[in-house]
Amino acid sequence: MERLLALWIETLGEERPDGSTLRDYLAVLDALMVLCPFTEPVRLGLLVLPVRAPSRFFGGETAVLDAVRQNVRDLIGCEPSLGVADGLFCAELAAREGVVLPVGGTEPFRRSQPISVLGRKDLTTTCRRLGLHTVGSFADLSPAHVAERFPTPVLELHRVARGELGELKTQRDATLARRLRMERGETAAASEQMGFFGQRGAGDDRAQAAAYRVRQRLGVDAVMVASLRGGRAPEDRASLVPFGSPEFPMGEAAPWPGQLRAPAPAMTLRHRVAVQLIDQGGEPVRMGSRGLLSAEPRSLLFSNHVRHEVVWHAGPWPLVERWWAIDRRRAHVQVVLAHGEAVLLVAELDRWWIVGVYD
């Protein structure tokens, strides 16, 4: 579970009728995004960010906490309550108490909480009658007994209590992201495809009608529209969403250093194809931890044993992003095969996939 810093801002927890709550919340979110781009809006009054990476950058968790506190104070003039713990569930509780749990301190903290923090009245009442007053005593029940006695949603709470799940479903406000976009002025109407000079022309209506006809024939996700978003690899930057879906394209405003340069593959595979790269001696080529290949690739082997000779390759270009998460370590390699076909490969933990074809 990721170590998280949660901010609980009391004054933003209740929505004021003049709409200033959302405005202030957005200002705080934007400021924290500068400190850490992985900051997430959870619900009004509550924000959360992974603390490990920024604390390396700022030189310790205390420095991050100070920076966050200073930012919030400057922006809205009130003191946030900060807490650090593993997982969103405990991070919120820690924030409400204003405690920074040491590494490994989350488990005893969670177990000592009263049962009511799980937020279900029937569960609280029943457990209290059974003499189970803390989250820890509830966690010690076997899942089978819990499933016998309680409805299914409680099983999820039980998993949270045992520390198998990091957060409660009820913690996040699903409508918040949309409301923040509206507050930013990115109304839902802006996601509609606009015609020349931003007006909808007759051509747009015709195209829309045609898209609806195909959708009726083949199903709702048959017609897709594309947009670009930020990212380094071509397969990350492409966003293909069903036509008419309310999803708002992220836009490409920010520069992305280390972006794979043009030309990009004309096909980026939605389901990447597992392959093997083989060297001269018939051994699989591996991506070393220093971003070098173990040997020159000589052939590409598909899972159905079809083999293609590799005549040229370039790379690897490691993607250094959230490098502390081991499964995020990726590298790209371009390969030209014997009959002139060029493909883009990605290596992840010593395994290879085709992600794009330069058709």
Added chain:
Amino acid sequence: MSSFRPVTLAKSRMLPLGEPWSALVPGGGLRRGSTVLVQAPPGSGGLSLALSLVTESSAQGHWCAVVGVDDPGVVAIADLGVDLRRVLFVPRPRGAWAESAADLLDGVDLLVVRAPSRASHGVARRLVDRVRERGTVLITLCEPSAPWPLPVDLSFDITRSEWATSARLDARYLTVRVGGRGEAQRSGEHIVVLPNRRGRAAAG
């Protein structure tokens, strides 16, 4: 006195082509109602070529649709100069590629189609008739092993495809035979760069 008829300019019957095609194609554009064939072996640039034919029209506000291209490379398409806001993708039309294409003909100005298997004569005939009637441009993308069953107005045949490389893939040189009916018959073989270092199409 003869009755008045609305005047249609020759220009409005043409959809514009971008560089380098405008110099290589008779009339410098795609005639509305015509069928264009792009024929290439798999993986040798056929998709890029077909998409490069719609860039200029797309930039000028025409809608286009791409049917039967399973996994469109959105970044490459945007790099080519296609305006993504006016492109509809039908990546997996399954058995109904011809029907989907016919549905879309009423709504878009250019239609790129890659049939999942060899198109039958009857299906192709109906589609081409509909294209002529609606004044759309049909760009059909075929492999030499599954050719388009009808004669076309304009054809682009990739005969050779070669990558120029440095420390990475730089550019691809395509040898393209341009042909077709009427004026297009006299066209010849050309070398184009597609994609070049910026992901666009350029003269060789």
